Amino acid sequence: xxxxxxxxxxxxxxxxxxxxxxxxxxxxxxxxxxxxxxxxxxxxxxxxxxxxxxxxxxxxxxxxxxxxxxxxxxxxxxxxxxxxxxxxxxxxxxxxxxxxxxxxxxxxxxxxxxxxxxxxxxxxxxxxxxxxxxxxxxxxxxxxxxxxxxxxxxxxxxxxxxxxxxxxxxxxxxxxxxxxxxxxxxxxxxxxxxxxxxxxxxxxxxxxxxxxxxxxxxxxxxxxxxxxxxxxxxxxxxxxxxxxxxxxxxxxxxxxxxxxxxxxxxxxxxxxxxxxxxxxxxxxxxxxxxxxxxxxxxxxxxxxxxxxxxxxxxxxxxxxx
Amino acid sequence: xxxxxxxxxxxxxxxxxxxxxxxxxxxxxxxxxxxxxxxxxxxxxxxxxxxxxxxxxxxxxxxxxxxxxxxxxxxxxxxxxxxxxxxxxxxxxxxxxxxxxxxxxxxxxxxxxxxxxxxxxxxxxxxxxxxxxxxxxxxxxxxxxxxxxxxxxxxxxxxxxxxxxxxxxxxxxxxxxxxx
Numbered sequence: 126x127x128x129x130x131x132x133x134x135x136x137x138x139x140x141x142x143x144x145x146x147x148x149x150x151x152x153x154x155x156x157x158x159x160x161x162x163x164x165x166x167x168x169x170x171x172x173x174x175x176x177x178x179x180x181x182x183x184x185x186x187x188x189x190x191x192x193x194x195x196x197x198x199x200x201x202x203x204x205x206x207x208x209x210x211x212x213x214x215x216x217x218x219x220x221x222x223x224x225x226x227x228x229x230x231x232x233x234x235x236x237x238x239x240x241x242x243x244x245x246x247x248x249x250x251x252x253x254x255x256x257x258x259x260x261x262x263x264x265x266x267x268x269x270x271x272x273x274x275x276x277x278x279x280x281x282x283x284x285x286x287x288x289x290x291x292x293x294x295x296x297x298x299x300x301x302x303x304x305x306x307x308x309x310x311x312x313x314x315x316x317x318x319x320x321x322x323x324x325x326x327x328x329x330x331x332x333x334x335x336x337x338x339x340x341x342x343x344x345x346x347x348x349x350x351x352x353x354x355x356x357x358x359x360x361x362x363x364x365x366x367x368x369x370x371x372x373x374x375x376x377x378x379x380x381x382x383x384x385x386x387x388x389x390x391x392x393x394x395x396x397x398x399x400x401x402x403x404x405x406x407x408x409x410x411x412x413x414x415x416x417x418x419x420x421x422x423x424x425x426x427x428x429x430x431x432x433x434x435x436x437x438x439x440x441x442x443x444x445x446x
Numbered sequence: 447x448x449x450x451x452x453x454x455x456x457x458x459x460x461x462x463x464x465x466x467x468x469x470x471x472x473x474x475x476x477x478x479x480x481x482x483x484x485x486x487x488x489x490x491x492x493x494x495x496x497x498x499x500x501x502x503x504x505x506x507x508x509x510x511x512x513x514x515x516x517x518x519x520x521x522x523x524x525x526x527x528x529x530x531x532x533x534x535x536x537x538x539x540x541x542x543x544x545x546x547x548x549x550x551x552x553x554x555x556x557x558x559x560x561x562x563x564x565x566x567x568x569x570x571x572x573x574x575x576x577x578x579x580x581x582x583x584x585x586x587x588x589x590x591x592x593x594x595x596x597x598x599x600x601x602x603x604x605x606x607x608x609x610x611x612x613x614x615x616x617x618x619x620x621x622x623x624x625x626x
Contacts, residue, residue, distance in 0.1 A: 231461070246468045253461060263452040266461060271451040 133292055133323045134163035134186055138195035141181055141347075155181055157347045159195070163323060163340070165291075168314045170334030170355070171327045172437060173344035176298045179327040182344060183296040186325060187217040200291060216290035218297065221277035226270040230256065230280050233269055237284035255283065259312040260305055275300050279309050286317045293317060295326035302330050311337040331434035335359075343437065345444050355433060362436035362443075363429065364389070364400035366409040369416075370425035371397070377421060384415055398429075524576075524616065529554050531617050533568055533578060539598030540566075540578060544622060550578065552617035559592055559612050566619035567596070569610050577606075578619065585609055 139159040144152040155178055163169055173179040184190040185197065188210065200214050224233055234252045241248070256265045264276055272280070278297050285293045302310070307330070314337040317324045328334065334341050334355060342352040351358060366388070371377055374397040378390050381399070389400040399412055409428040416426065429435070475487055511527050518525040525531070535548045543566075544550060552568050561567060561581055568578045582605060583595035593609040 244472070246465060246472055250465045250469070253465065257458065262455075262458055266453040266457050267451055 131165050132162060132198075133165050133200050134161065134325070135198040136161045136186070136195065137197075139185060139192050139197055140194040141185065142191055142193045143181060145347075153347060154193075155347055156185070156344070159344075159349050161342060161349065161352055163325060165323055166318045166321055167340050168318060168324045168338045169326070170338035170341045171298075171325065171344065172329060172331070172334060172341060174346070174441070175344070176329070178344050178347060179298050179329075180296055183294050183325060183327045184219070187215050187219075187292075187294040187296070188212050189217065189219070213289075214291045216285040216288050216293045218278060218281050218285060218293070218295045221274040221281065221297070223281050224269045224272070224277045226268075229266050229268050230261075230264050230272070231266055233280065234284055234287070238287045241287075252283070252287070255316065259283075259309040259316075261309050275302060275306055279306055279313070282310065282313050286313055286320065286322070291322055293322060293324045295324065298327040298329055300328075302328070302333055304332075307333050307336050314338070331432065331437050335433040341433070343440060345441065350444055351440060358440075359431040359433055359436050362439040363431040363433075364402070364439060365398045365429040365431075365435060366401055367399040367412045367416075368425075368427050368429050369397040369399070369423045370395060371423040377423060380419070380421070381416065384419055385412060388412065397423075526554065530620070531568075532623075533576070535578065539600050539603055540580075541600045543580075543599040544578065549623040551620045551623065552578075553620045555615050555618050558615040561594060561612075561615065561618070567594075567610070568616045568619070569596075570614045570616060572608055572614075576616070579606060581610075 137160050139156065139161075140154050141156040143155040145155055146152050159182065171179045171182060181190060185192050186199070188197075188199065199212065202212075225236070228236060231249070231253055234256075235245070235249055238248060238252070253265060256262060261276075261279065264272065264280070269277065269280070278295070278300060282293070282295060285295075310326075310333060314324050318339075324337075326333070326338070338355050340353065341355050341358050343350050343358075351362075369377060372395070374392055374395055378392060378397055381397075382390055385399065387402060389402050391398045391400065401408075413426070413428070416423075514527070515525040531552050531554070533550050533552060535544045535546055535550065538546050555561070555567070561584070563581055563584060565581045566578060567581060568576060571577050577596075579596035579598050581594045582597045585593045585595055587593060591611075593611050595605055596610050597603060597605040
C-alpha cells in the first residue's frame with residue numbers, strides 16, 4: 126500500500142526571487158514570508174488582490190518557479206530552491222492548451238486515462254457519467270476545439286482527478302467562471318477529495334472558493350493575511366448579521382441605532398446592514414427579536430448568509446486601513 | 447459561441463446505448479456466449495498464440511545460432527546452422543562462377559562417396575587449406591577406392607594436381623548469396 130502523508134504542502138517563510146519595481150521606493154518582493162500548511166484531501170482556494178502574486182505562489186508550490194528564502198516541502202520531499210524538476214506527484218494545470226483539438230471531450234479523457242489497466246468500457250461509462258453528473262453533459266461529446274478556455278480547463282481538471290498525482294494545482298486565476306462551471310468544479314473537487322487527492326486552485330472568484338473549497342488563503346501585497354477554513358473565514362470576517370430592505374431605511378437606521386448600541390449600521394442601496402463589532406459571537410436571532418419587539422415591520426428582513434465575497438471585502442478593508 | 451457546438455440529449459442517449467452494447471459484448475465474451483463472437487475470439491487467441499510461439503522460436507534460433515557459431519569458432523571448426531555452412535570466396539580460381547568476395551551456402555555432404563561430375567565442393571587440401579572447386583572427373587583407383595579430380599572454373603586454371611579423397615570433402619555448394 127502506498128504511503129500517503131498527511132501534510133502534502135509545507136511552506137515555511139517562503140520568499141520569491143521576483144521583485145516588484147516601485148517608483149521612488151526600494152523594490153518589494155512579490156511574495157514574502159509565506160507560511161502555509163496544506164493537508165491531504167483538502168481543497169484550497171488561494172485569493173488575493175494581485176493575479177501575479179497568487180499565480181506565482183502556486184507556481185512555487187508546484188515546483189515550477191524557484192524561491193529565494195524559506196523551505197518548501199511537497200509530500201515529504203524538500204524542494205531545492207534553484208533546481209526545477211517536473212514532479213510525478215503534482216498535476217499542474219497552468220493553461221488550457223493541454224487539450225488535443227482533434228478529439229472530443231470524452232475521447233480526450235479516455236486518452237488521458239489510457240495508461241490505467243482497467244476495463245476500458247467500464248472506465249468510459251464512468252467518465253461519461255461523471256461528466257454528466259458534474260453538469261457538463263452538454264460538453265461530453267463536443268469537439269475540444271470549440272470549447273472556451275474555461276471549459277477546457279475544467280475538462281483538464283477531470284483528467285487530473287483520474288491521474289495518479291496526489292496534488293492537483295489549478296493555477297488559472299485570470300479565468301472567469303460562470304455558475305455552471307463553478308458548480309462543475311465544486312463537484313469535481315468533491316470527487317478529487319474522495320480519491321484522496323489535494324486540490325489547490327488560485328482564483329479571484331469568491332463564489333468558486335465558497336462552493337468548491339474547504340480552505341482558503343488570502344494574499345495581500347505579497348503577504349498571507351489569512352489561511353484557514355472557508356467556514357471560519359466567512360464567520361470571522363463577514364460581520365453583517367441582518368439585512369433590512371425598506372423604502373425608509375434612513376429613519377429605521379436612526380431608531381435602531383438606539384436599540385442596537387453594540388452593532389454597526391450601514392446603508393447600501395436601500396439596504397440597511399446590521400453588523401457586529403469586534404470579535405462578538407454571531408447572534409442574528411437576538412437582533413431579529415429586538416427589531417420585532419420594537420414594533421418595526423420592515424418590507425424585508427433577512428439573516429445574512431455570510432458569504433466569502435463579503436468576508437473578502439471586509440478583510441481587504443481591514444488591511445487597507 | 448453558438449448553441450450548436452453543445453452535445454445534445456439525443457447524442458448523450460446514443461452514446462449511452464453504444465457503451466451498453468459494448469458492455470453486453472464484453473459480457474458475452476467473458477461468459478463464452480455469443481457463438482460467432484466467441485469463435486472469432488478463439489480464432490484470434492489461437493492466431494496470437496501461434497505468432498507468439500513463432501516469434502519465440504525465432505528468438506531462440508538467433509540466440510542459439512550466435513552461441514553455436516562462437517563455440518565452433520573457438521574450437522577452430524567451421525560453423526554451421528541447421529547443417530548449412532557459409533563460406534567467403536577469397537581467390538579468383540572459380541571466376542566467373544564465383545567472384546572474389548562472394549558468399550556461398552553449402553550443405554554438409556551425407557555421403558561423400560556419391561558425388562558426381564559438375565558438383566561444386568568445398569574441401570580441405572592436403573595442406574589443410576579450405577578450397578571450393580568443381581569436380582571434373584570421378585576417378586576409380588586400382589584398389590577400387592574413389593577419388594575426384596577438381597578444378598577451378600577460371601579458364602586460366604588447370605586441374606588440381608592432387609586428387610580429392612572423399613574423407614576431405616566438407617560440403618556441397620547449394621547457392622550463392624546474391625549481391626555479394
